[in-house]
Amino acid sequence: MGAEFDLADEDASAIFSAPRIRSRLAQGASPVAAFRETLKWGRERLYTLFHEGTAADALVHARAHLVDEVLRTAWQKFLPELTDGLALVAVGGYGRSELLPHSDIDILLLHSGEALEQHRKALEQMTAFAWDIGLEVGQSVRTVQECVDEAAKDITVMTNLLEARMLTGDAALYQQMQQALTPEHVWPVKAFFEAKKAEQAARYRKYDDTGYKLEPNVKESPGGLRDIHTIGWVAKRHFNAQTLAELREHGFLNKQESDELFAGQDFLWRVRFALHMITNRREDRLLFDHQIKVAALFGYEDNDKNRAVEQFMQLYYRTIKSLSCLNDMLLQLFDEAILHPDAGEPEVLNARFQVRNQTIEARDDDVFRKQPWALLEIFRLLQEHPKIAGIRAQTLRMIMRDGRLIDDAVRNDVRARAIFIDMFREGRGLTRNLRRMNRYGVLGRYLPSFGKIVGLMQYDLFHTLTVDEHVLYVLRNARRFAMGRFQHELPFANEVFTRIAKPELLYLGAFWHDMAKGRGGDHSTLGAEEAEQFCLDHGLSHADAAVVAWLVENHLVMSLTAQKQDVQDPNVVASFARKVGDRDRLDYLLLLTCADIRGTNPALWNSWRESLLKDLYSSTARALERGLDDPVVPEERVAETCARALKLLTERGTDTQAAAQVWQRFDRDYFLRHSPEELAWHLPAIVSAKEADLPLVLVETLSDRGTTVFVYTRDRDHLFGLSAGVLARLGLNILDARLHTTNDGFVLDSYAVMESDNSPIQPGIRFEEIRNALRKVLSDPEMSTVEVNRRVSQRLRHFNTPTHIHFSQDEARRRTVMELVAADQPGLLSMVGRVFQKRGILLDAAKIGTIGERAEDVFYITDRMHRPIRDERVLDDLREVLTRTLDRTDAA
Structure with missing residues (x-):
């Protein structure tokens, strides 16, 4: 290809000038090679400009300009003569001249009908050419009337066409479409605005009405780029505005708000650009996989209190909070201008506030400047009057303008303090209005402690x-x-x-x-x-x-x-x-x-x-x-549990004569750790079990405890590891394990389990599957291990949780407590059980906790003689082996 251009002292518009692009497109061994190389060159230049700190709006417009020239040149190649009845039109985000490296490129081929048939072959060749050069174009083919018909049926189509921009072809045909889509012909301003409000509300619901989840969508989540688009669409329909900047001319934004809007848009564009660059595809989700890399691209570094990724994400959340405020204010302004131009007479609430058309407003433009504590009072009034739908736009603007007036004098003002604490005493509407106070920046200013956690992840x-x-x-x-x-x-x-x-x-x-x-x-x-x-x-x-x-x-x-x-x-x-x-x-x-x-x-x-x-x-x-001086003693608890279990058995018509004979084989811990309902469930099955029935496996959902798996069989090596492996292979999470060995060599093991997504286990076929799988493995004396797919999920791979093990002694129960923190991974409990078995360690009980990407488990262990393990060398060896096993790199 031709000579590379020096980026020094050149901005994006100069680098991506039309003559330079056309020059590159004219070079190369073949048109396909030249076009592909030009697109590759453009992407690399954009990446370089991003790293040099070029403003995001320059980058997205430069990318759109590059695609403009590629499509225009391709059009001239396949349709060299000026063609009446055909027009190539950019729509959607591309119509706004906003393209990220891998954004959708949406075009409309507008035609008169006859021209399409006349030039069909050339158009098909051009479409194939676009794909050959790596330009993934989303194309619709319509007449003017078809555009009108589709737009009338679907607000999304109307919105796409609202952003239409002529690229090349028949300008008169394009103007005919523009005229046919005006509010006088389709989607009047009022109907369009109501549809867009409903569309935003539906989108918010999809994201649970919050943009503050830990993997937000930069484009679609509340506060994201789509909120800015919504403002632009309504402005275009209402004012026929071509840019957001025109909102200032119409008095809908002041300079500070305009600067804030464009700074937020630039930030989100840069984040989205970085995601496209990192993933080499269209990606709008700030997934955990990408957050660390994006934070690094933005120059953040770890410090003593917060990691780089947490600092970056706090800026992200604070940015979308600011944009959400502007979205609220502007949509409220549009609501007042479009839906309720005549708001009617106000209803006075007090000397400072009144209600107009179900929205609260300040009676004086200087009310917060004169009495800053009223910045809290307005939210207290909203709490007292739940039928008030919201805050009028001009008053919202005043809140955002005057929030800085909340200082120590306001915080110490008895009126402000009384208002704020009364919100908690009232209770009703408390959360809704604290959310409003947070959204509009009042809560963090009144309570600096809260301000520090805003956006903190x-x-x-x-x-x-x-x-x-x-x-x-x-x-x-x-x-x-x-x-x-x-x-x-x-x-x-x-x-x-x-x-x-x-x-x-x-x-x-x-x-x-x-x-x-x-x-x-x-x-x-x-x-x-x-x-x-x-x-x-x-x-x-x-x-x-x-x-x-x-x-x-x-x-x-x-x-x-x-x-x-x-x-x-x-x-x-x-x-x-x-x-x-x-x-x-x-x-x-x-x-x-x-x-x-x-x-x-x-x-x-x-x-x-x-x-x-x-x-x-x-x-x-x-x-x-x-009374704390009269604690329940274990023997009393055991007696009470047995008595209640016998009562349950009697009520169910079960013969209880064998209870005393069976129960005398079990130690005190069995009765302490199981409920009367569980004892009544176990007993009949144990009494009736013959040697051929072992291992006995019961699965049941008891009251509100979830599903419990109970295993009764002769003791054998590695029983816990085998059982945990089977349950893991079945895709079950173990929440709790209670393990007992009788004096005559039988085990009574109970596992509280749920599905891997923490949903309840459905009885029937699933219960039978669990029973059969456990019986098959536990009845095989040759079985010593159960292989579990150890592939760690994509979401877990980028978290680094080193294994940490702490030992302590439970003197009262004569056992050693091992607290384990490790990276969550399939088959973890089975691996732990295998290590225990190889080192002659008996597991008495386990409390299993998976906290996100971390497993935080507690194991109660003894040696083979049922004694606590006190030898530090044995414990150090166990710690070293478990750490090496669980931190193995090949586990991923």
């Missing part, structure tokens, strides 16, 4: 939302306990909620629980200190402030106890009860724990976790009622 698969969104989701979950229409979600929690005296303390605990994240140190401790001071500053009593601070400091304690310790152990319950102290705090903590787990990652909440929390709550409540 944690680069893992456990936390599915940014910290600020998570906090508000947890608060939403806490509020739902107060609402009868959500009682079906968690009936037990709703019942507990009716007993708490001051719901606002729960709401404040939810609001503050993660406020200190991202600062280094223990966020629970730091947050508790700040929460207590906040409560005192806002007029709460010392006793109430202490409850909120305690909740914040201990918001993880109940979930960690339930998921990592044996909640059937009276000693565990007694220790937890001492930490809680009284029934009131237990009630608050249960509700906050349920709200937090469900607001962290929806996949975490299941019937098994709910049952663990309910068991811990009930046992702790009983312990508190008895």
Whole structure:
């Protein structure tokens, strides 16, 4: 090809000038080679310009200009004479002259009918040529009337044609189409605006009404580029505006807002450009695979508090938050101008605010400048008057303009403090209006602690939302306990909620629980200190402030106890009860724990976790009622469990005479770790089982505990590893394992299991599949390992979770506790079991927890003589072998 152009001191428009492009297209061994090489050259030049920091708008326009010249030159090659009745038209994003490296190239071949037939062969050759040179063109072929008909039926077609731009051909035909598509003929402005609002609402619902998920779509998620497109489409239909910049001329944007809009668009374009460049394809999703690479391209580096990717993503989330505000304001302006030009007489609320057409507005343009605390009052009024639909556009503009006036003087103003704390006491509408305050920047200004977590993300698969969104989701979950229409979600929690005296303390605990994240140190401790001071500053009593601070400091304690310790152990319950102290705090903590787990990652909440929390709550409540000086002793718990199991058996018409004979073979832990319902389920099967029936495998869904797999058979080596391998191969997650060996050499192993996506296991064929698979493997004395597909999912591969193992001693139960943190991977438990078996280690019980990309499991182990393992050399050797096994690079 011809000489390379020097990029020094040249901008994108000079590099991609029409003469230069045409010159390159005229060179080469063949037209196909010349065109392909030109497109390749253009892509490389754009990548170089990106790395040099060229503005994104220059890049997207340069790419569009390159494609323009390629298509025009191709048109001239196959249709060399000026052709009446044919026009080549760019539509969609290409019509806006906005193309990323791998964006769709949408064109319309507009024809008069006769011309299409006359030149069909040449047009087909041109289309084939476009594909040969690597230009993936999306082409529609229509007459003017067909354009009108299709546009009338489909708002998407209308929108695509709204962006039409003439490339070459019959200009008169193009003008005829433009005239036929004006609001007077199809899609009047009002109908178009209503359709676009509905379309945006539907798109938001697709993304759960939040752009703050951890793998956002840069184009389609709320706050993304599509929101900017929506504004542009409405402006074009309403004003016949050709660019967003014209909104300033019509008074719909001031300079600051215009600068903010274009800066946000440029940022999102650069992110999307980087995604196309990294993946070498059209990619609009900021997947975990790509986030680290994009952060590096943007120049971010890890620091002591936050990783580079977290810093970059915080900028991303704050940018889309700003764009969402502008989208709200502009669509509200359009609503007022298009749908409600005559808003009618206002209804006065107070000296500062009034309602007009179901929207609240300031009565004075300077209200926030004169009384900055009114920036909080407007949201309190929205909470008091739920029928008010929103905020009028001019008042939104004032909020965004005057939010900076919230300073320490406002934060210390008794009026502002009274308004804010009253929102929590009111309860109704709290979450909705705190979301509004966050969206429009008021919440983060009033509470600088909240401002620090806005857009903050944690680069893992456990936390599915940014910290600020998570906090508000947890608060939403806490509020739902107060609402009868959500009682079906968690009936037990709703019942507990009716007993708490001051719901606002729960709401404040939810609001503050993660406020200190991202600062280094223990966020629970730091947050508790700040929460207590906040409560005192806002007029709460010392006793109430202490409850909120305690909740914040201990918001993880109940979930960690339930998921990592044996909640059937009276000693565990007694220790937890001492930490809680009284029934009131237990009630608050249960509700906050349920709200937090469900607001962290929806996949975490299941019937098994709910049952663990309910068991811990009930046992702790009983312990508190008895008094901490009179704890339940294990023997008492065993006697009560057996009595209740016998009652169940009797009610079911089962002969209970064999119970005492069978149960005397089992140790105390069996009765402590299983519910009466489980004992009543096991007993008849064990009594009737003959040697030929072993291994006995039962699968059942018991009450609200999810599905349990129970294995009764003679003890053998590697039983846990084999069982875990079979269950993993079946695509099941093990949530909990309780393993017992009787004095006469039988095992009683129970596994709580769910499907790999954490959905419940459906009975019937699936239960039979589990039974048959386990029986087949466990009955084969030659079977020593179960191979599990160890291919790690694409989503997990880019997370680096080194294996970490910590040992401690459970003196009361005479066993060693091994806490394992490792990268989640298929067959992990089977591998752990195999290591145990080779080193003569017995597994007594296991608590299994997969937290996103991390496995956080607890194993209770002994040596072959059922003694705790105290020799540090043995423990160090076990740690080294497990680490080497689980961190093997070939596991990926």
